[in-house]
Amino acid sequence: MTVAEQAERTPAGARRARGILIASLASACGCDCVFCGLPDSRPHTVLPAGALRTALARPPGQADRWEEVNLTGGDPLVIPAARRLFPVLAAARSRFERLSVSTAGVPVTAALTGLSELCGHLGGTPLDLYVSLDGVGEVHDRVRRRPGAFADVSRFLAEARRHPGVAVALTCVINKLNVSALDELADHAAELALPVSYAVVNRSDHYINSLPLYRDVRLDAEQSARAADFLTRRSTQRLDTDLRRVLRGEPRTVPCRLLHKGVLLTSDGTTAICGTSQRMVLGGPLPADGTAQAWDEALARRPQLLAEGAAETCRTCTTNCYAWRNSDGPAPR
Ligand code: SF4
Numbered sequence: 060m061t062v063a064e065q066a067e068r069t070p071a072g073a074r075r076a077r078g079i080l081i082a083s084l085a086s087a088c089g090c091d092c093v094f095c096g097l098p099d100s101r102p103h104t105v106l107p108a109g110a111l112r113t114a115l116a117r118p119p120g121q122a123d124r125w126e127e128v129n130l131t132g133g134d135p136l137v138i139p140a141a142r143r144l145f146p147v148l149a150a151a152r153s154r155f156e157r158l159s160v161s162t163a164g165v166p167v168t169a170a171l172t173g174l175s176e177l178c179g180h181l182g183g184t185p186l187d188l189y190v191s192l193d194g195v196g197e198v199h200d201r202v203r204r205r206p207g208a209f210a211d212v213s214r215f216l217a218e219a220r221r222h223p224g225v226a227v228a229l230t231c232v233i234n235k236l237n238v239s240a241l242d243e244l245a246d247h248a249a250e251l252a253l254p255v256s257y258a259v260v261n262r263s264d265h266y267i268n269s270l271p272l273y274r275d276v277r278l279d280a281e282q283s284a285r286a287a288d289f290l291t292r293r294s295t296q297r298l299d300t301d302l303r304r305v306l307r308g309e310p311r312t313v314p315c316r317l318l319h320k321g322v323l324l325t326s327d328g329t330t331a332i333c334g335t336s337q338r339m340v341l342g343g344p345l346p347a348d349g350t351a352q353a354w355d356e357a358l359a360r361r362p363q364l365l366a367e368g369a370a371e372t373c374r375t376c377t378t379n380c381y382a383w384r385n386s387d388g389p390a391p392r
């Protein structure tokens with residue numbers, strides 16, 4: 060039985076875990092990726108500690124803890140103001156079963172400082188570390204729009220793997236700039252013996268707001284076919300089967316883990332059931348007073364959003380990253 064199934068089948072009255080909380084701790088990061096609008100967002104925001112505290116304490120469905128908390132950004136390891144939220148997370152350690160962190164690992168010194176601080180606060184908690192890698196050498200630097208990014212992330216990966224309890228996996232966003240160099244990336248990941256989760260650059264009018272950039276980085280028909288061929292040859296992950304389907308113009312079949320049981324809490328305090336569409340926003344920003352009530356009211360809107368057809372966005376979604384990072388995990392329900 061999977062961890063998720065065990066959590067759901069816990070006898071009545073016993074502790075029960077549910078869903079994933081994706082918490083964007085800060086909107087700033089150390090990169091300027093070709094597909095991401097966050098670096099241009101103003102003003103940059105940092106998640107209020109009270110909002111994070113409330114979210115951690117109030118998982119959906121009257122569960123008493125989250126199946127997983129994922130820290131994201133911006134970059135939660137790199138930005139000092141984001142790192143100052145780690146004690147809030149540590150104080151709520153009993154409120155989640157698993158912890159994961161998404162980072163670019165750039166700049167390396169700041170990212171390693173953040174990782175050490177997180178491990179210091181959450182000592183003994185196993186950590187899934189998802190590190191962005193969009194290519195080898197200059198390809199990665201071009202996608203990240205930061206010279207030296209590949210050298211930085213390479214050093215970060217080497218040092219992060221020495222941390223006890225840290226499991227590293229790579230995430231790659233397939234886009235116009237790297238679609239011709241994916242085999243090099245897959246070879247490099249194989250040499251490092253690291254798994255890779257793939258996504259394809261997606262249109263988003265919320266959270267990372269890719270719309271101003273999307274036209275320049277989206278895949279054309281020939282590139283979509285190339286990406287589908289690559290995934291067929293080089294990935295056996297269940298989610299990538301679904302990704303290939305969408306690239307060929309067919310609807311997704313794997314339901315998103317975030318949509319039905321998860322919450323995305325962005326650093327301005329907005330709650331959503333997805334990061335790709337304004338239609339998926341539950342509410343927010345959460346007020347400083349009455350945070351818990353506003354949180355509960357926001358989560359109560361999920362059935363209404365779903366009834367209004369918000370999930371239609373999922374049929375063509377190629378984000379993947381919100382669903383299952385390690386996509387050979389248990390099937391979402
Ligand atoms: S994808 Fe991540 S690292 Fe890249 S610009 Fe956006 S927040 Fe920063």
Ligand code: SF4
Pocket residue numbers: 314315316317318332333334335370372373374376377378379381382
């Ligand atoms: S499948 Fe895509 S569009 Fe649907 S909720 Fe998940 S990330 Fe959002």
